[in-house]
Amino acid sequence: MTLSRRHLLSSLLAAPLAGLAAPAPGRFKVSLAEWSIHKAIQQGKLTNLDFPRIAKENNCEGLEFVNTLWGSPTAGYIARLKRRMADTGTKPVLIMVDDEGMMGHSDKAQRMKAVKNHHKWVDAAAEVGCHSIRTNMYPEKQPTTPAEIEAFLGYCAESFTALCGYAKTAGINIIIENHGGISSNPDVVLSLMKKVSLPNFGTLPDFGNFPTEIDRYAAVTKLMTYAKGASFKCHFDGPNNTEEVYDIPKMLKVVEASKYSGYIGIEFEGSKLDELEGIKLGRKALLDYGV
DSSP states (O other), X not given: OOHHHHHHHHHHHHHHHHHTOOOOTXXXXXXXXGGGGHHHHHTTSOXXXXXXXXXXXXXXXXXXXXXXXXXXXXXXXXXXXXXXXXXXXXXXXXXXXXXXXXXXXXXXXXXXXXXXXXXXXXXXXXXXXXXXXXXXXXXXXXXXXHHHHHHHHHHHHHHHHHHHHXXXXXXXXXXXXXXXXXXXXXXXXHHHHHHHOOTTEEEEOBSSOOOTTSOHHHHHHHHGGXXXXXXXXXXXXXXXXXXXXXXXXXXXXXXXXXXXXXXXXXXXOOSXXXXXXXXXXXXXXXXXXXX
């Protein structure tokens, strides 16, 4: 074999590997979003206390809890949950908080009540050892005009500033997920980040929660600026259990190109596969990328 042919062959063999260069070692860790097993929990097959074991069995170190899947967050219940984490060597990351009121409600009394409703989850997150709670910037009616959006941002800025103030004393971050409606508009979320402008306020970019007209790669790029987490939403509903909502390696490169380091949370939400099968495919996708 001549030198030129040998060089050409080695280049061809190296090219695919170069395209799959792994992120810097230790930069990212893997967590599991509890919503990935919400059907099993709601059907009574599993409970929140089983969640650490399920994460451990699927090679996920971190736990992203969902408040609506908990038992009553009493002191004894939290103590049992902490023992389960200690026994499995898993680590709490965040609690996703739903059904606690509208932080963007136009009525001040309603949104301040929502702020207070979140206090118990800030306390629970601190007790368990999480760094954040994920909240929603929901209004009672979706704003559409520039004036309506600006008013809505003012409501949200007031309520989230208040909640961040409470959370600061507990060492907890308040983070916003693109979670449907106006919250899936990255420019609106960024505007809120700038209005509140507090160190314990940030984003949880979800790779899947965007309407079709939005470029999700560009949107996640924007949201990663304030990221304190990253939600790897996956479905695997395509042919041969492929992901057809977006290109997984391309999206992971968006995360890698940001300044973020920390947990990437697998959140399986497919309709074809069993939940545990979907989690395993999600974990494999991250392993294939080097995470």
